[in-house]
Every structure is written in C-alpha cells, then in structure tokens.
Amino acid sequence: MSETTGGTARITESETRSGIFAGSDPYALARAWMAEAEKTEPNDPTAVALATADAGGLPNVRMVLLKEVEESLSEGGFVFYTNFESAKGGELAENPQAAMVMHWKSLRRQVRVRGPVERVGDAQADAYYASRAYKSRIGAWASAQSRPLSSRASLMADVAGYAARYPINPPRPPHWGGFRIRPVEMEFWADGEFRLHNRFRWRREAPGALAWAVQRLNP
Numbered sequence: 001m002s003e004t005t006g007g008t009a010r011i012t013e014s015e016t017r018s019g020i021f022a023g024s025d026p027y028a029l030a031r032a033w034m035a036e037a038e039k040t041e042p043n044d045p046t047a048v049a050l051a052t053a054d055a056g057g058l059p060n061v062r063m064v065l066l067k068e069v070e071e072s073l074s075e076g077g078f079v080f081y082t083n084f085e086s087a088k089g090g091e092l093a094e095n096p097q098a099a100m101v102m103h104w105k106s107l108r109r110q111v112r113v114r115g116p117v118e119r120v121g122d123a124q125a126d127a128y129y130a131s132r133a134y135k136s137r138i139g140a141w142a143s144a145q146s147r148p149l150s151s152r153a154s155l156m157a158d159v160a161g162y163a164a165r166y167p168i169n170p171p172r173p174p175h176w177g178g179f180r181i182r183p184v185e186m187e188f189w190a191d192g193e194f195r196l197h198n199r200f201r202w203r204r205e206a207p208g209a210l211a212w213a214v215q216r217l218n219p
Ligand SMILES: Cc1cc2nc3c(=O)[nH]c(=O)nc-3n(C[C@H](O)[C@H](O)[C@H](O)COP(=O)(O)O)c2cc1C
Pocket: 044, 047, 060, 061, 062, 063, 064, 065, 066, 080, 081, 082, 083, 086, 087, 088, 089, 145, 146
C-alpha cells in the first residue's frame, strides 16, 4: 500500500500504475484518453452514454456529448448540455445523480464515472451556448425535447419563428443549460488479451473526501 499526493488530493493505492494508467489526477487521465480518442475515432470521440434514474429508481440511458472535463486536481467535473425539461432533465431534477461511460472501439478502452449531478453556472452555460452554431442555438429554442411532436413541419415552423425573433445572437433559452457530474467513482478500463482486461477504480476514500483510493480490479 502506498500513499502519494496528487496536487491537493491524496491517493492510496495497492499497486503502482504505469503506462496508459499512470498519473495522480484522474481528470487529467480522462482528458489524456479523450485526446487519444480524438485522433483515432471516426466521429464523436466525446460521446458518452449517460444513465439517470427516476424517483422510482427506473434507469434510463442515452448518448450525450461531453463538453468539458474541468481542470481540477481534486474537484473537477464532467459537463454536458441539454434541455432541462427533457426526460433526462426531469430525472435529474427528481434524482440528481448519474453515471456515464465513454467507450472507444478504436482504442478498446472505456472510462466510467458516477456521482451526484449539479447544474453548471449561468455564465459558463451562456459562454458554451454562444459558441454553438446559430442554427443549433435556434434549435434549442424550438425543440421541446422529449415531448411529443405533432409533425416535422410544426418543428420547422417553430424554428423559422425563433429565427425571425432572434436573427442574431439568440439568448440562451431558460430551459437549456449544462449539468456537471461530480465523480465519487471513476474507472479506467483497457482491453487485454483473452478478456484479461486491466481495470483501475478510483474511489473517494470517504463520502465528501477529496482523497482517492485506487484499486486494481479483476477483469
Ligand atoms: C452521439 C450523440 C450525441 C448526443 N448529444 C446530445 C447532447 O449533448 N445533448 C442532448 O440533449 N442530446 C444529445 N443527443 C440526443 C440524446 O441522445 C437524446 O435523444 C436526447 O437528449 C433526449 O434524451 P431524453 O429523452 O432521455 O432526455 C445525442 C445523441 C447522440 C447519438
């Protein structure tokens, strides 16, 4: 058992990690793996399957694009953007916890993250919204995401209506913004021969603690 200090976060681990698993900051490790995936994946290297559950505990899952792995040694988060009134938005309002997994076929690796979820601040969400394509910004106004739609034509009429209302610089809709998953657990997985994969789980040493305990897991 060894103890090291990764920035402000202490790490306890049973085995020294090397190669693609090395490092004392799990956010930096996730960013490094994503940077590799950007070179090898044909499209959407930041796509994640995002799992939520409603108040009754029934799980739901869908893809979203991860837009930020925040720069922090100990208190970072995984950020995505969506409609607060969507199915996932409702589930996160009832039960603000989520899990996500990134899987890159080209690298044969996956990263898993679990934790409580909070909304991203207005300034950060405004900045991200402003960076999107104009038509995507208008689409966020027009789409009542996850609710029934009578026809494609009615959606396109709403798109035209919002484009006429906001010919330039649409403000961020009040129903659209970001969520941040604050990990209490992360897992880095890489494919091994004959299913003898390599897995390292990073877990907070105690609820609310900054320190991580890193453990190699059986495949
Ligand atoms: C690769 C990919 C990326 C996606 N990214 C997002 C996203 O970042 N935000 C979003 O709201 N929907 C995104 N979607 C659409 C969602 O998968 C989903 O259809 C939508 O958010 C409604 O989900 P819900 O009804 O569970 O709320 C993406 C779909 C795919 C296939």
